[in-house]
Amino acid sequence: MDIETIREQFPILHQEVNGAPLVYLDNGATSQKPKAVIEAMERYYKEYNSNIHRGVHTLGTLATDAYEGAREKVRRFINAGSTEEVIFTRGTTTALNTVAYSYGRANLKEGDEVVITPMEHHANLIPWQQACKATGATLKYIPLQSDGTIDLDDVRKTVTPRTKIVAMAHASNVLGTINPVKEVAKIAHENGAVMVVDGAQSAPHMKIDVRDLDCDFYAFSSHKMAGPTGIGVLYGKKALLENMEPFETGGEMIDFVDLYDSTWKELPWKFEAGTMPIAEAVGLASAIDFLTEVGLENIHVHETELARYALELLSDIDGIEIYGPMENRVGIVTFNLKGVHAHDLSTILDTMGIAVRAGHHCCQPLMRWLGVSATARASFYLYNTKAEVEKLADGIRKAKEYFGDVL
Numbered sequence: 001m002d003i004e005t006i007r008e009q010f011p012i013l014h015q016e017v018n019g020a021p022l023v024y025l026d027n028g029a030t031s032q033k034p035k036a037v038i039e040a041m042e043r044y045y046k047e048y049n050s051n052i053h054r055g056v057h058t059l060g061t062l063a064t065d066a067y068e069g070a071r072e073k074v075r076r077f078i079n080a081g082s083t084e085e086v087i088f089t090r091g092t093t094t095a096l097n098t099v100a101y102s103y104g105r106a107n108l109k110e111g112d113e114v115v116i117t118p119m120e121h122h123a124n125l126i127p128w129q130q131a132c133k134a135t136g137a138t139l140k141y142i143p144l145q146s147d148g149t150i151d152l153d154d155v156r157k158t159v160t161p162r163t164k165i166v167a168m169a170h171a172s173n174v175l176g177t178i179n180p181v182k183e184v185a186k187i188a189h190e191n192g193a194v195m196v197v198d199g200a201q202s203a204p205h206m207k208i209d210v211r212d213l214d215c216d217f218y219a220f221s222s223h224k225m226a227g228p229t230g231i232g233v234l235y236g237k238k239a240l241l242e243n244m245e246p247f248e249t250g251g252e253m254i255d256f257v258d259l260y261d262s263t264w265k266e267l268p269w270k271f272e273a274g275t276m277p278i279a280e281a282v283g284l285a286s287a288i289d290f291l292t293e294v295g296l297e298n299i300h301v302h303e304t305e306l307a308r309y310a311l312e313l314l315s316d317i318d319g320i321e322i323y324g325p326m327e328n329r330v331g332i333v334t335f336n337l338k339g340v341h342a343h344d345l346s347t348i349l350d351t352m353g354i355a356v357r358a359g360h361h362c363c364q365p366l367m368r369w370l371g372v373s374a375t376a377r378a379s380f381y382l383y384n385t386k387a388e389v390e391k392l393a394d395g396i397r398k399a400k401e402y403f404g405d406v407l
């Protein structure tokens with residue numbers, strides 16, 4: 001993997017922020033986009049912008065082919081069995097809400113259980129809280145180990161024949177933990193439950209094979225994987241999707257509409273109401289080409305190396321606390337500097353051109369478990385370098401001196 005060649009593909013990286021070269025380490029929130037993605041979307045708008053599935057005119061056909069072509073690219077990217085199992089959504093959040101509403105609320109009742117973990121992003125937590133409240137089902141948590149991992153023995157104790165749904169992040173956006181979702185899916189299935197995987201932090205960073213994971217649903221967002229905002233994917237097993245009612249209704253998702261009743265299109269269109277994000281699908285397809293060419297295995301190895309290097313350099317800084325496991329993790333490093341609020345740390349780093357996230361990262365229950373109100377987080381992607389990790393460590397040292405002086 002030639003990082004310099006890769007970096008050349010990302011126009012936004014070549015700028016100064018606050019007088020210093022930009023060091024973009026907020027990829028967990030959203031990634032940057034390569035030229036190919038930006039240009040593919042520009043081409044769509046300049047050359048064949050049109051609505052899909054309706055017109056029989058030439059541009060409409062070109063747009064429809066591009067949109068459905070993007071679906072086939074996604075299918076191959078995650079190794080789904082069929083494009084009927086690939087639904088375009090607004091993003092991970094909408095994909096998970098679709099499962100919670102269309103599958104959860106329809107299949108849960110009093111006495112049933114939904115099992116999640118305390119490390120879930122709010123997008124994989126609140127839809128389940130709401131589904132449980134609406135149906136009388138009980139929300140249960142697999143406990144976290146002190147290093148921010150889960151233990152399969154705890155999964156076996158928590159998941160019971162009363163469990164109908166197990167929902168879990170494949171990779172934590174705070175701790176970097178990679179969860180053993182394949183093994184958890186097996187336990188869920190042994191108990192008659194379905195397995196929902198939040199793939200927002202895994203699909204961009206490692207090779208995904210939904211059939212190998214044997215999960216029932218898998219959700220991810222384009223904007224964290226070099227693609228545009230406004231589009232994401234819900235993968236679902238066909239047999240489950242076929243028995244689900246649509247989450248949204250309206251134009252495009254119907255077959256026959258009468259005054260008092262209607263029928264739906266077949267999969268996957270049953271779940272795609274209204275005008276879909278067409279340019280974004282074109283952009284996502286281009287992002288998938290880009291990532292596939294670099295190779296997801298290469299990306300994963302590179303980011304794991306960056307994370308290992310960051311853990312090594314940051315551990316050396318006096319007064320730093322680093323959260324999450326030291327092994328088997330993605331390229332996310334979350335930390336706090338003793339006596340300094342994460343927001344202040346992030347603000348000082350920004351004056352040096354270093355962009356890191358500070359806050360609760362949409363994981364308030366996890367912050368409480370860590371015993372903090374906020375953390376700083378550096379998250380890496382394929383274009384980040386070891387030199388940038390060194391700049392981060394230097395920046396934190398400088399911030400420490402600065403706060404040492406003012407404290």
Ligand SMILES: *Cc1c(COP(=O)(O)O)cnc(C)c1O
Nearest residue numbers: 091092093121123173200201221
């Ligand atoms: C970002 C993220 C989400 C939400 O993704 P959206 O694109 O905002 O819908 C869900 N889960 C995890 C783990 C995330 O990192």
